[in-house]
Amino acid sequence: MGMSEFYGTPDENRAIKTLQRAIDRGITFFDTADMYGPFTNEKLLGRVLGPHRHEVTIATKFGIVRGEDGTHHGINGRPSYVKKACTRSLQRLDTDHIDLYYLHRVDPEVPIEHTVGAMGQLVEEGKVRFLGLSEAAADTIRRANEEHAITALQTEYSLWTRTVEGDILDTCRDLGISLVPYSPLGRGFLTGRFQSPDDLPEDDWRRHNPRFQGENFQKNLELVEEVKRLAEKKKVTPAQLALAWVLHQGEDIVPIPGTTNPDHLDENIGALNVDLSDEELDRLDEIAPEGAAAGDRYPDMSSVNR
DSSP: OTTTSSBSSOOHHHHHHHHHHHHHTTOOEEEOOTTTTTTHHHHHHHHHHGGGGGGOEEEEEEOEEEOTTSOEEEEOOOHHHHHHHHHHHHHHHTOSOEEEEEESSOOTTSOHHHHHHHHHHHHHTTSEEEEEEESOOHHHHHHHHHHSOEEEEEEEOBTTBOTTTTHHHHHHHHHTOEEEEEOTTGGGGGGTOOSSGGGSOTTBGGGGSGGGSHHHHHHHHHHHHHHHHHHHHHTSOHHHHHHHHHHTTOTTBOOBOOOSOHHHHHHHHGGGGOOOOHHHHHHHHHHSOTTOSOSOSSSOOTTSOO
């Protein structure tokens, strides 16, 4: 996402270098969405991953509708739109199939069975291999899975966002659905690189995020300082510690840390080699229990976990 929009001015050359580094380092799972850019991120992945298509897994999402000028037009989960969105994503990704196709947000105006039923037809047609949901509530996940097998739930999960624990994660595990945490580094906050909101570019979306504003920023900075202390003691970076914590939550959890920097990519990959003891996991639970972060995840929380 950050390679095309939201986190400051995009740098396509650096984005291509980062993607190529990921391929060279053995990363095989790439996540995008039609609304990133809008539309340009899928095209970017299509160009870079094309020569490696047989060795990578591509996930994309639909349902958040945007115009070419970037305007937002709400959420659409109608069956007729499902097919149109898939056709357009296939064209932009320059591929004949999507490995994992997510409903980006649940449309409150359309029964989930209708949306997932149309997505299931895409599987039957060979255009999609597996289905996923993003930011769905436990009951919605169960209803969707009854219509067609759901392979993955993508939702925010990190040391400062643990709301998925409990009902949602239990439901996924009961149904054999993997969890794909986005923003496992707290939109970069958990890396320790930000000391004030002024560290963010003027055109960075995070400036409008409640957790990056005013008193919330300062309170969340205290949480990160504790993470940094433990990371220093362990001789790893805060980002590696935060990612390692997510990875330690279960083999059915596959985080997707985003980055636009090849060096940060290498740092993230290093988290795979960070082993956490029970004592260290307990300490992280003390530092960042559910509800520890100050502020909502989004300025408008109305479209999450429906």
